[in-house]
Each structure stands twice: as structure tokens, then as C-alpha cells.
Amino acid sequence: MSSAQETILELRQVTKRYQTRGNILGRGKKEVLALNRISLQVRAGEIFGLVGESGSGKTTAGRLIVGLEKPDEGGIFLNGQDIVGLQGKALRRYRRQVQMVFQDPYQSFNPQVSIMDSVGEPLLTQGVAKGVEREQMVLAALKEAGLSPAESYAFRFPHQLSGGQRQRVAIARAMILEPSLLVADEPTSMLDASYSAQIFDLLLGVRGRLGATVLFITHSLASARYLCDRVAVIYRGNLMEIGPAQEVIRNPRHPYTQALLDATPKFGRCEDIPRFNTLLRAERPAADSGVGCGFFRRCGLAQRARCSMEAPEFRAMGEGHLCACHYAEPGPAQADQGGECHLGA
Amino acid sequence: MTLLDVQNLSIGYQTAEGLLQAVEGVSFSLEAGQSLGLVGESGCGKTTIGMALMGLLPPNGRITGGHVLLNGRDLRELTEEEMRQVRWKEVAMIFQAAMNALNPVQRVGDQMIEAIVEHQPVSKAQARQRVEGLYQLVGMPVERIDDYPHQYSGGMKQRAIIAMALANKPKLIIADEPTTALDVIVQDQILQETKNLQHEFNIGIIFISHDISIVAEVCQTIGVMYAGQLVEIGGAEQVFYDPRHPYTKALVASFPTLAGERKELKPIPGEPPHLINAIMGCRFCDRCPRSEAQCKLDRPAWQQVAAGHHVLCDHC
Numbered sequence: 001m002s003s004a005q006e007t008i009l010e011l012r013q014v015t016k017r018y019q020t021r022g023n024i025l026g027r028g029k030k031e032v033l034a035l036n037r038i039s040l041q042v043r044a045g046e047i048f049g050l051v052g053e054s055g056s057g058k059t060t061a062g063r064l065i066v067g068l069e070k071p072d073e074g075g076i077f078l079n080g081q082d083i084v085g086l087q088g089k090a091l092r093r094y095r096r097q098v099q100m101v102f103q104d105p106y107q108s109f110n111p112q113v114s115i116m117d118s119v120g121e122p123l124l125t126q127g128v129a130k131g132v133e134r135e136q137m138v139l140a141a142l143k144e145a146g147l148s149p150a151e152s153y154a155f156r157f158p159h160q161l162s163g164g165q166r167q168r169v170a171i172a173r174a175m176i177l178e179p180s181l182l183v184a185d186e187p188t189s190m191l192d193a194s195y196s197a198q199i200f201d202l203l204l205g206v207r208g209r210l211g212a213t214v215l216f217i218t219h220s221l222a223s224a225r226y227l228c229d230r231v232a233v234i235y236r237g238n239l240m241e242i243g244p245a246q247e248v249i250r251n252p253r254h255p256y257t258q259a260l261l262d263a264t265p266k267f268g269r270c271e272d273i274p275r276f277n278t279l280l281r282a283e284r285p286a287a288d289s290g291v292g293c294g295f296f297r298r299c300g301l302a303q304r305a306r307c308s309m310e311a312p313e314f315r316a317m318g319e320g321h322l323c324a325c326h327y328a329e330p331g332p333a334q335a336d337q338g339g340e341c342h343l344g345a
Numbered sequence: 346m347t348l349l350d351v352q353n354l355s356i357g358y359q360t361a362e363g364l365l366q367a368v369e370g371v372s373f374s375l376e377a378g379q380s381l382g383l384v385g386e387s388g389c390g391k392t393t394i395g396m397a398l399m400g401l402l403p404p405n406g407r408i409t410g411g412h413v414l415l416n417g418r419d420l421r422e423l424t425e426e427e428m429r430q431v432r433w434k435e436v437a438m439i440f441q442a443a444m445n446a447l448n449p450v451q452r453v454g455d456q457m458i459e460a461i462v463e464h465q466p467v468s469k470a471q472a473r474q475r476v477e478g479l480y481q482l483v484g485m486p487v488e489r490i491d492d493y494p495h496q497y498s499g500g501m502k503q504r505a506i507i508a509m510a511l512a513n514k515p516k517l518i519i520a521d522e523p524t525t526a527l528d529v530i531v532q533d534q535i536l537q538e539t540k541n542l543q544h545e546f547n548i549g550i551i552f553i554s555h556d557i558s559i560v561a562e563v564c565q566t567i568g569v570m571y572a573g574q575l576v577e578i579g580g581a582e583q584v585f586y587d588p589r590h591p592y593t594k595a596l597v598a599s600f601p602t603l604a605g606e607r608k609e610l611k612p613i614p615g616e617p618p619h620l621i622n623a624i625m626g627c628r629f630c631d632r633c634p635r636s637e638a639q640c641k642l643d644r645p646a647w648q649q650v651a652a653g654h655h656v657l658c659d660h661c
Binding site for chain 2: 193198220263265270279338343
């Protein structure tokens with residue numbers, strides 16, 4: 001599995017800022033730091049999870065990676081090539097390698113376009129196939145996405161499909177150009193649990209059969225735990241913890257990841273799972289903006305003198321497990337309890 | 346004391362295609378101060394039950410059979426005016442995406458004061474005092490009373506809605522996916538808050554959700570719904586440790602576990618039946634790994650599998 005270790009996607013010190021609009025006179029404009037010097041590497045063939053709450057910047061990261069927006073600073077590299085400045089033909093070639101599945105299956109389709117034409121559109125715009133050949137490829141892609149018999153779906157319109165079926169169509173559309181990287185932004189957050197499980201299986205198949213790399217953006221530790229090889233946890237634009245999915249979720253070292261696990265609803269045999277209680281009930285007043293730890297205001301472990309003044313560096317907590325916290329310590333792995341404790345979405 | 350007793354409740358919607366039987370033969374009861382969770386996937390009828398309990402079914406919906414007894418009084422026999430008195434005062438509801446239920450051009454506090462003055466013989470000043478108390482109760486800063494809804498975060502709007510549901514001290518609250526749009530940390534805080542308030546004021550709660558884990562955090566009794574019917578009901582531990590109905594088993598297995606081997610999740614194949622057609626036998630049989638020829642023909646009967654734990658399945 002040497003190929004599994006090659007880096008396919010790299011973010012190097014990526015920063016993105018947004019301006020809020022302010023009032024009608026342009027007063028009260030604020031700058032929001034959506035991503036703060038994010039660096040990470042995704043390996044070819046893995047499913048990499050980017051986990052965060054709303055406002056964490058995880059969707060912004062996805063949009064930068066597929067080229068829908070540009071970072072203010074830093075570089076994004078696919079197979080070693082910087083994609084930030086791409087234009088024209090080069091950008092189009094890039095789009096063929098990187099595709100995206102969006103969160104809302106009810107808004108990501110044109111209601112007046114049939115499934116056949118929706119899924120087949122990338123083939124036309126990229127000049128890959130047309131006519132009968134195109135139809136054959138669409139049918140094959142629908143079948144691959146678990147919609148069979150494909151013929152019975154191809155000539156329907158989006159409103160005739162359920163949410164789960166639409167998300168399958170979205171994956172078929174994204175995969176029809178056989179991209180090397182699929183960015184999936186919360187593809188199951190609007191689906192019921194049993195349909196989510198179907199989409200997870202499909203994504204595992206996309207990686208397994210087609211050899212694609214998947215960047216899976218999610219708010220849910222449960223789905224990251226099920227689907228991902230490695231995860232990065234992000235909070236208000238700052239990377240907090242990164243490592244093997246099992247390890248980070250079962251033995252979180254960063255107080256923020258610990259707070260996320262505490263808050264995740266659970267059922268089944270969960271009485272052995274300890275609570276970390278790392279979250280402050282009320283936020284602290286802000287430290288001087290820009291310096292210090294991004295989690296300072298909510299963190300129960302923070303010491304003002306250090307955490308408000310000095311940004312924590314990543315330190316190793318275990319094999320490939322990094323954590324950006326001054327006070328995190330590598331500890332003994334939790335015994336393997338939790339095998340029958342189910343996590344909610 | 347039994348607060349709510351639902352017996353054999355059936356609810357239908359008149360549609361262009363005919364009568365859609367959204368809920369059929371559902372029975373459960375709730376003691377004062379206890380909590381019952383109704384779980385099931387989209388279209389299983391759980392929200393319809395909540396709306397019926399509030400007397401808020403849409404115009405094409407009606408109760409086609411059964412009884413709903415609140416403190417021994419049958420809600421079906423009340424006039425619209427009597428129902429209006431019951432609503433919010435005795436039964437309050439926290440709607441799905443309730444944060445959008447606030448009026449955007451009226452201060453949040455004023456909306457709550459109005460809701461109180463409408464139902465209680467109190468002055469505006471007294472009502473305002475009560476609203477201040479409610480804000481403290483649900484963990485919101487009192488100085489935010491005079492803000493408009495857009496100045497609140499999602500979590501704060503949801504807390505305001507919970508405060509409003511509590512405003513008239515109801516004995517029963519129906520919460521329909523009250524935390525769906527919120528982040529997990531805020532969700533956790535609101536669920537804990539809800540539990541505390543429930544104990545403090547001895548409120549009965551019916552908690553409706555598609556997410557088993559959320560219901561498990563709050564409720565003592567769990568009812569699992571499928572295609573308009575209750576298919577399993579029991580204590581939370583019984584239903585989640587030892588699910589018996591094949592649908593409940595599949596639903597539980599579609600949530601990942603925290604540790605251990607990455608077990609294959611078991612997606613449930615197929616889709617629920619269309620309720621416009623009359624269904625003779627078991628409604629789950631087409632998707633059930635254990636179904637036999639007879640399941641399609643015979644209406645399944647309730648079986649007791651343990652004390653207080655019942656399943657609607659002939660083969661469990």
C-alpha cells in the first residue's frame with residue numbers, strides 16, 4: 001500500500017477572511033477569519049474527515065479546495081501543483097479531477113432538468129462524450145451509485161426522487177468524470193439514519209472500487225468515526241487536532257474534541273464512557289484578537305497568561321496524532337469500551 | 346396519575362389520490378412528569394400525532410378513530426374555543442425549526458408577554474416579570490429581552506421558544522425535533538436544560554425525533570414508529586439494549602458505535618410502503634430479513650416480550 005501514503009492534496013498555511021457587510025452606511029464592517037493558517041495533507045486513496053460545527057470554516061475549506069473561491073494567503077496543491085492561480089483551460093482540467101457533492105439534495109439540482117441531463121452535463125462541458133455514448137455512461141454511473149434499474153431513474157426529474165435517491169444521483173454526477181478527489185460536504189445531514197448508512201456505503205465503494213480520495217466534511221463525530229481513515233478537527237478557523245479517526249474520536253486529547261465527544265448524544269451501553277467536562281459554561285471575554293489559542297474563550301483548561309498570548313503548536317500525542325494545545329498530554333489509550341455505545345448524528 | 350392516554354388513535358389526510366392513513370391504531374399513555382420519545386423516520390406519522398394532540402391538524406387532516414384523553418378529558422369532544430383554552434395553557438408544543446416561529450419584527454420579550462397575557466389574568470408588568478424569570482430559567486441573559494429575533498443566535502432562539510412553551514406552566518409539552526438545526530454542543534446544553542426543567546416543574550414531555558440518540562438522552566419510555574404504526578414500545582434501556590422488532594434492530598444498527606471494530610452499518614433496503622393503499626399484513630415485511638409468507642397476509646398482533654416491553658410482530 002505504498003501508494004496510500006502519497007500526498008494527493010495539501011493545504012499550506014491557508015488563510016481566508018470574509019468582510020461582514022456592516023450597516024447601510026458601511027459602518028460596523030468586521031473582518032471574520034474563516035480559516036487561520038490551516039495546513040494539512042490528504043493521502044491518496046484515503047477518506048479524510050474535516051470535522052467541525054457551523055462557523056468552523058469547514059465548508060469554506062471545501063469551497064477553496066474545489067476552486068469555487070480563492071484563499072487570501074497560502075497555497076493549495078493537488079498532486080504537487082498549486083491550484084490557487086489556475087485559470088481558463090488549466091482550471092477546467094482541474095475541475096475534472098476534483099468534484100463536489102453538496103449538503104442539500106433539494107437545492108443542488110435544476111428542477112427542470114432530467115436526471116439523465118443533470119448527470120450527463122459534465123460529460124458535455126468537458127467534451128468527454130455525447131449522444132449514445134453519453135447516455136450509456138450516465139446509466140453506468142447511476143447503476144454504480146446504486147440506482148437500478150438505471151433506466152427507470154434516468155428520465156425522471158428531481159422532484160420524483162427522495163432525498164436519499166437525490167444524494168445518490170449527486171454522487172453519480174460527481175463521479176462520472178472519474179475525479180481523483182471527491183469533496184463531500186455534509187452529504188447525509190439532511191437524511192434519515194438508515195439512508196445515511198446507504199450513502200456511507202456508497203462513499204466507501206467510491207473509494208474502494210474507483211480508487212478515489214474522499215474529503216468528507218461533517219459536523220458529526222459518528223459519521224467521521226464510521227467512514228474516515230483520518231480526521232482533522234477544526235474550530236472557528238483553527239485546526240485543533242488531527243490523526244487516525246478511531247484514535248482521535250475514542251481518545252481525544254484536545255479539550256475541544258473532548259467537548260464535542262461529551263456533547264454527542266449516545267445510546268446503548270455507554271455508562272463506561274467518561275465525560276471530560278472541558279467546556280466553560282459561559283464564554284470568557286476575548287483575548288487580544290489574533291494571538292493565543294482559538295479555543296481560549298470556551299476552554300475549561302486554559303490558563304490566561306499562556307493561552308491568551310501564545311498560539312499552541314502541534315505536538316505529537318501518538319502515532320500520527322497531533323494536537324494543538326499547551327496542556328494536552330499523551331495518555332494511556334482508553335480500554336476498548338464503547339463497542340456497544342452508539343453515537344448520534 | 347395518568348396525564349395523557351392515547352387509545353387506538355388513527356389519523357387520515359384527504360388527498361387527491363384518496364384518504365392517506367398517516368397514523369393507524371396508535372396507543373400509549375404518559376404519567377405526569379414522565380417523558381415518552383416517539384422515534385421513526387420521515388413520514389412515519391410522528392409529527393402528525395403531535396399536531397393532533399395540539400388540535401392543530403391541517404384542514405385536510407382529521408382524527409378518524411380512537412381517543413385522546415388529557416387528564417381524563419377527551420380532547421376530541423372539545424369545541425374549538427375549549428381547545429384554544431387547553432392549547433398552550435395545558436399542552437404546549439415546541440415545533441420543528443421553531444426558531445423560525447418567532448415574529449421577526451417584534452421584540453422577543455414582547456412576543457412572550459403577549460402569549461402570557463392572552464392566557465392568564467395578569468398585567469403586562471407582571472407578565473414581563475415572569476418573562477424575566479423564564480429567561481433565567483433557560484439560561485439566557487435577561488438584558489436580551491428587548492432584542493429582536495435576528496439578534497439572537499440559533500441556540501438562543503431555541504431557548505426563547507422553550508421559555509415561551511413554559512410561559513403558561515403547561516403540564517404537557519410536545520417537542521418535535523426541537524434541536525435539529527443546532528450544533529451538538531448547543532444541542533447538548535438544551536437537552537440537559539430540558540431535563541432539568543422537566544424535573545423541576547413535573548412536566549410530561551412527548552419528544553419526537555428521527556434521531557434515536559437524542560430521544561435516548563431525554564426519555565424514559567420509547568415508542569418506535571414505522572409507516573403510521575407504533576411497532577415497539579418499552580423502557581429506553583429495553584428498547585435500545587435489547588431491541589426486538591426487526592425495524593428497531595435495523596435502526597439501532599444504522600448508528601455507528603464509539604469503539605471496537607468498525608462494524609458494517611446495516612442500511613435498511615427499500616423504502617416504506619405508500620400509505621394511500623390499504624395494507625393487510627405487516628407494514629415492514631417487504632424490508633424485513635425475517636419475514637415469512639404469512640407476514641404479508643396477517644395483521645400482526647402485539648406481543649409482550651418483557652414487563653412493559655411490547656412489539657408489534659408475530660415472529661419476535
